[in-house]
Amino acid sequence: MRALHLKSRFRHELPYHLFLIPGIILAVLFCYIPMMGIVMAFQNFSVFKGWLAGPWVGMDNFQYIISMPRFGQVMYNTIYISILKIVFSLIVPIVVALLLNEMHGQKLKRVLQTAMYLPYFLSWVVLGGIILDVLSLEGVINSLIQAFGGEPVGFLSSNRLFPGVLVTTEVWKNFGFNTIIYMAALTSINPDLYEAAMIDGASRWRQIWHVTLPGIRPTIILLATLSLGNVLNAGFEQVFMLLNPLVVDSGDILDTLVYRLAFNQAQYSVATAVGLFKSMVSGVLISVSYYMAYKFADYRIF
Amino acid sequence: MRKIAALSISTVLLALTACSSPSNTNTQDTASSSADPKQPIDLRVGRYSLPTWGYPAGDDFANNIWYRHYADKFNLNVIHEWTALQNEYNEKLNIVIASGSIPDIVIEASTNQLETMVKAGMTADLTDVFEEHASDLTKEILTGDGGLAMDSATFDGKLMALPYTTSVIYEPSLLWVRQDWLDKLNLPVPKTIDDVIAVAKAFKEQDPDGNGIDDTGGLAFSNWLFDGITSTTGFFNGYHAYPQSWLKGDDGKITYGSVQPEMKNALAKLREMYQAGLIDPEFGMKDTTKVTEEVSGGKYGISYGRCWNVYMYGTGLEGQPDMVWTPLAAPSADGEDVFANVGTTVVSYYAVNKDYKHPEILVQLLNDYNEMAYGPNRNDPEVKKFFAFEKGQTIVEQGHLSLARTLTTDDATVKSLEYLIEAIEKRDPSKLDQALTETGKYEPSVAYLDGKGTGYMEYHQVKAFKTIVEGYGTDHLIPQAYGGTTETMLNKMGILGDYEREIFTKIIMGAEPIDAFDTFVSEWHKLGGQQILDEINASL
């Protein structure tokens, strides 16, 4: 009886397994096999001489990173900057998507959406220079401030303002692109629900609160969870372009620190160790939120 | 600039590393010479190119005059195993080395890369091949610096690579001043540091470009501080301070230039200038590319940098046809002679894969290059074709296409520069044939002086050559006293260098008191500097 059950179950599920074969092959070839390189975090690797051939150094690579001057400050900066980025990168696109959704005029909407995702295509190498220009003492923003009788502000030289600059410019660069995902999610809301709400006499605000937001809730939870994986990635390219000696105290992050360790030499072992550390933290955060969402909201994120 | 070259390196690093398949196959040219002499010998290389390189019609990177010559003369079949653009070459070579599969000949490896390869036993011992095959000329050039370069390629008594030697005479950080602005404001050429400050002040305040707008600045330098262009190195030299160099002390011990007390005086002066508004209040945020652009755009008229700087500044000529630069030996703060700290005589290294059957080919290629570039037939038009060809009006270089090269030694370079300068001054190229290098600057310079042609940049560089020959010669240069890499240096030098620039910037900008320099010196030693010095001194 049980065997029969298993057999029918297998036959029932077989197509699902078959669907996954291409993905599994790709994962094994390009992710799992190369993933064995993680052993390097515990080795002193310079040149590949065969599996596990590198001299084993245990936790030395990790210790080396932790012993860096200002390691604590750097960790703090990394987490502080990335959490701010995660929060605002989540909220802003939702708000913009909702506002766009409320706006009339399909043509204008399309034009605006296209405009908003433009900065996404400019690399930090390009934007870095433009941001320096705009925020400099003689830049556009400071000209405006002075025109209104204010004192020029050193946005990029003040430890107080620098993290804010990082967060703002990051959100500005990417919000348009993330908005697209929410716009797509909005399309999947059943229009009947709005009709029903209107018949109940619900205002626009109430409709947003009771229909729209619940409708895109899965997408919000999903993107929030996935972005947790970035809690130790505060945005290397951006910080690297904008960081200067005056704001090292507030702007130096884990990745720029590792970069400095490895300047000019390929310190693969140290980089692997840092990468492993970041992966573990992300893994824990994502797993915890996965189980929380399942346990308390009975919702499987993925 | 360096920032971005850096960006890519780091991407590799942040992406981590390791290994999968033991595919250490180094495709061997078993098709060898002994069996069939007609069978061409394969030579696999990884090379970099620049998008600006030009080729005669029909030629390209993989099919050029040098490779055809190699095929004729050495029966070589050059194969580009991989190519990269110049700013990615290092990174690609790092990965190729780490994956354990280097080409037959590794071209232009850095000190670190050579070290990694030698430690991993990937490169061939060239001691015997060099003895046997190197021509006298090659030996003369490679040992022209007194053996420093060859020593740096020697590990445990074995020669593991051939150094690509250069002449450090090109490297002093000169003071470049806009002569047209000086003339306009009736100012003399600056002779002391105080003059430099006075000129910077005048350039900032007296509207030297005469456009009626307050849009000019004082002394220009970038946040990298010690770069080849828009630098402060020459300024520090004026105070007998030699930032970022390994110096040999009177006791024979190696010390580090940036932590010497002379640095403090120079920093104090820069700080004064900053307070007086003679330095861009935001220089800490501007990289070399940015500041260079500002200089060429006419914002600044006084800046330190190397002899080639006008090639960058010259782009502003279109908008400012009167722009003329005067290169000066860095003025002194106290009237004592100024010395310039310069780099090592080695640009990079050529190494041979230990599995390659013909290590002697590298030596032969280098002999061949030296013979063509510096040998008695170098002025033969047929030979000259290998180094440059005419494309329409312009002369395009192609010497860089050869697989192995060296530059002339300091003495030879100085001689050549003297011939060049004399030839231009006398308008007589007859002695130019005796020069080994830089002869190509004659025609454009003369044309420029005669008011025709576009030799603006060449002529300015010749002026800088003159400044170097007269102001420094070979006896006022302080080369790096150590060119290798120690264990601690690998781990700590990057951090120390950043720390150094951070403190110096803060001191100049007034964010730290001037005495922060003393704290920096002790911290520098504590954070690994002392250990590095100990390791260096122990290795000597």
Next chain:
Amino acid sequence: MKYRLNGSTVFAVFNKVFLILLGILCIAPIVNTLAISFSSASAVAMGKVRFFPSDFSLDAYKFIATRPEFLRSLGVAVIRVLVGSALQMLVTFISAYPLSRENRDFSMRTFYVWFFMFTILFSGGIVPLYMQVKSLHMLDTMMVLVLPTALAVFNIVLMINFFRGLPRELDESFRIDGAGHWTILWRLYFPLSLPAFATILLLAMVGHWNSWFDGMIFMNQTENYPLATYLRSIIVSFDFSNVRSEDAALLASISPRTTKSAQIILATLPILCVYPFLQRYFVSGLVLGSVKG
């Protein structure tokens, strides 16, 4: 004649103005880049160019027209985007389908999901990947640009969530009619998830268009660089500390900001056109509305 100002019209006006301002803020840098690309090099060096070209010039574009590299890498990029996105969409689609089932329907679902999630969390880094690609003999081929990227776990997870939003009853009714999984996937899921499909297609195309690092590492010959890799090598500046005197003449020909800007513009335009084209599939309510009718 209703000119009555009520709460919602005030909101509508403010909303519109706000969004337009936001839009302008986003276009500003590209307008600046555009203005630079049409200006003369000396005007740019003097910092005169903000939003309008100064000393109008087409030199930058004329210069690019003479460089074969740009067009060649544009070609590589186009092939890569087409082939790569198609592959990625196929893998995403057929992988998301089984993974969007309930656990009781597909007992190993959770295992597979974490099997894939693991690949985005942990990575062995670039050197092992390089060696793997090398041992598969994929260096310097189009395969290396399109195969590793064909598995996009983030997109699969997004697609899973879109699939889950589809009504189960339809699924059941198809099955009662005797339709197999393949039929359900293409006849039912595909048309129903068009907005999601369009979104993820956009992610895939943009991802391929912008990706530069793999091109640099895995392409052995610079001729095979995709546009993003080529572009990066151009805008990344020069390391002046290592300039040798013999290279000096080359310095003069380092591409000025005008040329860089022109290439940035030319490289951004094609991908910009993709979005408005895909936008037609984002019409709200299309999904269920069409099924209902």
